Amino acid sequence: MATRPKPAPRSVQTPSTPGGPLRSSQTPNLAYPFLADSPSHFLAPKDGAVKLKVKAGISPEARSRIGVTPSGLRPVTPRPIKRVAPPVSVPARSRLERGMTPSGSDDSLRAYAREDALGESEAVLVTVRVRPPNPAETHPGSQSSVWETNEWNTQTIKLAKEAIGTRDDREWTFDRILDPMSNNGKAYTTSARTHIRRAMEGYNALIFAYGQTASGKTHTLSGSPSEPGIIPLSIRDLFAQIRSSPDREFLLRASYLELYNEALLDLLSTDGKELSLSEGKKKGEVIVNGLTEIAVRTEEDVKRLLSVGEENRSVGRTDWNSRSSRSHCVFRLVIESRAAGVSDVPVGARTPGGRAKTGGDRTTRISTLSIIDLAGSERHTSSKERNAEGKHINQSLLTLKIVISKLADMASGRNISHIPYRDSKLTRLLQPSLSGDALISVICTVSPSAVNLNESLSTLSFAQGLKRVLLRAQKREVVDPQALIQQYQEEIAELKAKLRDRDEGASSVMMTPGAGDKGKAASGKAKGDMERRLEELKSLILTGREAGERDTGYEARPLSPTKLEYPKLDYDQSTADLQESLHAAELRIKQQDAELKNLRRDLEARTSRPDERIMHLQDQVDELKMLEVAYQALLLQPSQKVKADVEREWHDRVEKLQEQVRSKQIWACRLDENVRAVTAENKRLTARCEDAEEKVHLIIDWLNTALSSSSPPSPTSGLATSDSQFDIPTLTVEAPSDDFGSLNTRGRIATLSLSAKMTRDKFSNMDLAKLSEKFGSLGVKARAGKVKMLSQESCGDLAEQAGEDEEY
Numbered sequence: 001m002a003t004r005p006k007p008a009p010r011s012v013q014t015p016s017t018p019g020g021p022l023r024s025s026q027t028p029n030l031a032y033p034f035l036a037d038s039p040s041h042f043l044a045p046k047d048g049a050v051k052l053k054v055k056a057g058i059s060p061e062a063r064s065r066i067g068v069t070p071s072g073l074r075p076v077t078p079r080p081i082k083r084v085a086p087p088v089s090v091p092a093r094s095r096l097e098r099g100m101t102p103s104g105s106d107d108s109l110r111a112y113a114r115e116d117a118l119g120e121s122e123a124v125l126v127t128v129r130v131r132p133p134n135p136a137e138t139h140p141g142s143q144s145s146v147w148e149t150n151e152w153n154t155q156t157i158k159l160a161k162e163a164i165g166t167r168d169d170r171e172w173t174f175d176r177i178l179d180p181m182s183n184n185g186k187a188y189t190t191s192a193r194t195h196i197r198r199a200m201e202g203y204n205a206l207i208f209a210y211g212q213t214a215s216g217k218t219h220t221l222s223g224s225p226s227e228p229g230i231i232p233l234s235i236r237d238l239f240a241q242i243r244s245s246p247d248r249e250f251l252l253r254a255s256y257l258e259l260y261n262e263a264l265l266d267l268l269s270t271d272g273k274e275l276s277l278s279e280g281k282k283k284g285e286v287i288v289n290g291l292t293e294i295a296v297r298t299e300e301d302v303k304r305l306l307s308v309g310e311e312n313r314s315v316g317r318t319d320w321n322s323r324s325s326r327s328h329c330v331f332r333l334v335i336e337s338r339a340a341g342v343s344d345v346p347v348g349a350r351t352p353g354g355r356a357k358t359g360g361d362r363t364t365r366i367s368t369l370s371i372i373d374l375a376g377s378e379r380h381t382s383s384k385e386r387n388a389e390g391k392h393i394n395q396s397l398l399t400l401k402i403v404i405s406k407l408a409d410m411a412s413g414r415n416i417s418h419i420p421y422r423d424s425k426l427t428r429l430l431q432p433s434l435s436g437d438a439l440i441s442v443i444c445t446v447s448p449s450a451v452n453l454n455e456s457l458s459t460l461s462f463a464q465g466l467k468r469v470l471l472r473a474q475k476r477e478v479v480d481p482q483a484l485i486q487q488y489q490e491e492i493a494e495l496k497a498k499l500r501d502r503d504e505g506a507s508s509v510m511m512t513p514g515a516g517d518k519g520k521a522a523s524g525k526a527k528g529d530m531e532r533r534l535e536e537l538k539s540l541i542l543t544g545r546e547a548g549e550r551d552t553g554y555e556a557r558p559l560s561p562t563k564l565e566y567p568k569l570d571y572d573q574s575t576a577d578l579q580e581s582l583h584a585a586e587l588r589i590k591q592q593d594a595e596l597k598n599l600r601r602d603l604e605a606r607t608s609r610p611d612e613r614i615m616h617l618q619d620q621v622d623e624l625k626m627l628e629v630a631y632q633a634l635l636l637q638p639s640q641k642v643k644a645d646v647e648r649e650w651h652d653r654v655e656k657l658q659e660q661v662r663s664k665q666i667w668a669c670r671l672d673e674n675v676r677a678v679t680a681e682n683k684r685l686t687a688r689c690e691d692a693e694e695k696v697h698l699i700i701d702w703l704n705t706a707l708s709s710s711s712p713p714s715p716t717s718g719l720a721t722s723d724s725q726f727d728i729p730t731l732t733v734e735a736p737s738d739d740f741g742s743l744n745t746r747g748r749i750a751t752l753s754l755s756a757k758m759t760r761d762k763f764s765n766m767d768l769a770k771l772s773e774k775f776g777s778l779g780v781k782a783r784a785g786k787v788k789m790l791s792q793e794s795c796g797d798l799a800e801q802a803g804e805d806e807e808y
């Protein structure tokens, strides 16, 4: 382990005090000498045994809730079980309802309201802080930071192109970006103040820093004496809030633990024992068994407690950080508060009329504020021990990343069946908060150096995941008999009543003749015990006025001139460390100079005549109103673009239709021409048909003549005859060859003949009506320039003849 001291032998005795659950002790605390200054701040047994743990006064139920083991405790006087009202869950109040009114200028008021609003959202508040470059990262002529932040928009960050010639122009947006010039005070107001105040109102709050090693987590959370970080500033603010709440009483208990190589260690205990985790009674509740909790009454108490913890913390030199945190470190403060004055009414007290005395608002607000300095993710180092530590650190951070990404997916509606909280002790410890029971603020720290670009990008992607996680933190106001503040107040009321009774009875004891010296002495001692106990309990409960009186460390007192002139020199510090401190101080001076300049500029820019400014603003408002009216009117009309689109669409359609019409017209013209040509052809053919018809009539005449005449037809008719048999003469019809169509192109004369021979008798006896039976339908055959009338059978025969024959 790095610089964790060996456990010092310390005897913690188990006291057996019959006089009640809690006893004060004037014995100086040996393990923590600082406690000697204010012994009554811490609960210790009456018999003088070293006792730091506040758990001595907590009932078993309360112990399980706040995570204190019962081992080594005094027996707890059983108290009557009271009815426990269900927790009163109060939804987050709106910004306007909140009673915290800032003072100062308009600008500061706006900034305050914005900062306050950030913490109100149900999402995680994510701040990214860029560390200033250290001497090793500052090269003459080169850009000092790879990150570009925007002076006017404090929520975006992107890579500076000129710094590394990147083409990655992504812009990341978070709740707040703190540039290298910003100090811890700014970090506190933007990332923690709202959460501290909400914690005092009864909300659980978790603040943690995440980032690569040496990126500035510890600087942001713990800071240095000259520039206190978020933890000391939170404590200061918290006590200031107590001072300004005279109507409430508070009880604060602090603990400090670290997670080193997956082992949980109590930083306020030197026994070096590993703490264990267990499930609480409530679903998702996780308890750290055996954790020391110390009641704190002043800012100084917390500071001392933190410095004891810091001494015990595991830190070591790495290749990148001379004092690197080798563990995850958790500072926890349990805040209980109640309306002031209810303690004066004992439980079960009744009015003279027999009615129960209520004593006002009996609810207790209980919340836990946790501030965690995570160890930084890191690459392989030159030291074996550091590598082993680094493995554990990286593993637990990886689990945290996975858990966050699953929670983010769940928040965006994806069905996630399992979240691996149990894969590391860190996530197990954070489980109640991460599963939505706390308001969370995360400060993601990044290095300005190009060398660390990949780690910085990974930090930003973690931060983006965080932004998607949803929280459902609720104010916890309960009537809880186990609340420590309630137990104390009731005990105060009981002690007061007993002392009153005793005072009333004392005079009668004095008067009793049998009362001896021994009895009087015992009675006096018991009274003294009760008075001391009463004082101790009263001192643990803080009220506004008392906190102001007690908190000596609140306002930094001016140093004595001697101390101012001769600051203490630490010769053990290395030259490199001193140079680093010097550089940091120089940077701070530069930064303050710049801030001063900005403030001066702002001041000068501010007009000295407010009326003029109001008028100017009024003009702007009028102009904006006019613009709004014009916009509204424009909104009612279809936009120019929509109009142009519709016109273009219709124009295209019309053109298409016109094109179709044109092609139809061309088609119609051609059709017209064709019709005309066909009509002409038709006419021509009709004329021909008429001519052909005439010739057919001639043939029919011939046939009639042949059939009716007893003599063969006269040769004048152009029909050839035969004697013996009455052959049907050949009928020759002279006609232009084209009368019978295009086939008759080769002969000038067409000849019609009937190829069948028959006697006249036979022919004349033939029933004309049966002519078609004999010849079938007549066809016309052109052959070798002659046209013949043929029966169908002969048509078939002839069809097999020379190819020049054609039928129509």
Ligand SMILES: Nc1ncnc2c1ncn2[C@@H]1O[C@H](COP(=O)(O)OP(=O)(O)OP(=O)(O)O)[C@@H](O)[C@H]1O
Binding pocket: 130, 131, 132, 134, 180, 211, 212, 213, 214, 215, 216, 217, 218, 219, 220, 321, 323, 324, 325, 326, 374, 375, 376, 377, 445, 580, 584, 587
């Ligand atoms: N914003 C800052 N202004 C000035 N100096 C800073 C700032 N942030 C970090 N530093 C300096 O950088 C060094 C490393 O910072 P720090 O120890 O806080 O890093 P870390 O992230 O906690 O590292 P690790 O994870 O290794 O513990 C310290 O010397 C610290 O003073």
